[in-house]
Amino acid sequence: DGGITQSPKYLFRKEGQNVTLSCEQNLNHDAMYWYRQDPGQGLRLIYYSQIVNDFQKGDIAEGYSVSREKKESFPLTVTSAQKNPTAFYLCASSRTRDRFHQPQHFGDGTRLSIL
């Protein structure tokens, strides 16, 4: 079945450590997105990519970095510069053909906590 796989499901970060969250999709979607969700809140966009080797900052990009070397993969690195990284991180993808009206498909998230 096609879908989006995020790993790991749970991740713990030590002070001063960078951690990388994995996101892989086999839906053949061009666009991919990273969101952060805090308890009781909606989703906030961190980074998005409309095509391989290109990505743009979202609303809360500070302290995060991404790469898009392959269509299927869009890993997110939470750097030590992100002082409050504890959150639920969601990856999504969508088509870009008739991009004006495309739903996003989500993975099941990675929950990141500080040790």
Next chain:
Amino acid sequence: SQQGEEDPQALSIQEGENATMNCSYKTSINNLQWYRQNSGRGLVHLILIRSNEREKHSGRLRVTLDTSKKSSSLLITASRAADTASYFCATDADGNNRLAFGKGNQVVVIP
């Protein structure tokens, strides 16, 4: 930027009743989308309504859009315990599929 704002924030109903949630937004939109999130899981897309559409149905779901009032509503008819979830509206303002999500409505359906 956050744009969608759902109302009410939390709703508790008996199985079989209807549940209605509202969403307001501030700027013009290209489309508005509703998503469901079960606890600890990712979001699942429910319905997308374009700015030139007024109403859309999918199974037990009915979505309306009033662009003059910048608001949308999601109606779930004949609710089931499995409908217990958080429901989010999201707006696409510029057609780049960059969505702005509301804070969500938590719906509890009591069997």
